Amino acid sequence: MRAINPWINFNGNAEEAFIFYKSVFGGEFAKIVRFKDLASDDFPVAENEANKIMHIALPISKHNVLMANDVPEFMGQVNENENRSKIMVSAESKEEADQIFNGLSAGGDTEGPIGDGPWGTYGGMLRDKYGIEWIVEFDPNYN
DSSP states (O other), rough: OOOOOOOOEESSOOOHHHHHHHHHHHHSSSSSEEEHHHEEEEESOOOOGSSSSEEEEOOOOOOOOOEEEEEEEEGGGOGGGGOOOOOEESSSHHHHHHHHHHHTTTTTTEEEEEETTTTSOEEEEEEOOOEEEEEEEEEEGGO
């Protein structure tokens, strides 16, 4: 398997969240498509949905891309605090793990502070200010 790429649903703030993620991970957006870009007679788009994100992609490593979209209002609200899953980031060093953890946790809630774990890894868990759950970990056995 080459990669697993997480995809997150947002309630109209995908662009704001991805600007934040870009500030943490760096890089440039590979793609931004708005609902208005796809509007047609077969796919009408309400004016209040036109600038929302249909697809956004941020490469976060050589083979991994973080992706998202805004869920149109007609599909209902996404309960962002009930994701029931976490995005795991495998860092290449403790320093990188600290940088990513501290960046993502800004304005969010730490669920497990970053530090040495009993299984030989260094990591922590958090919920960012957008309600997305993350695990950031450095495993010296895989580097």
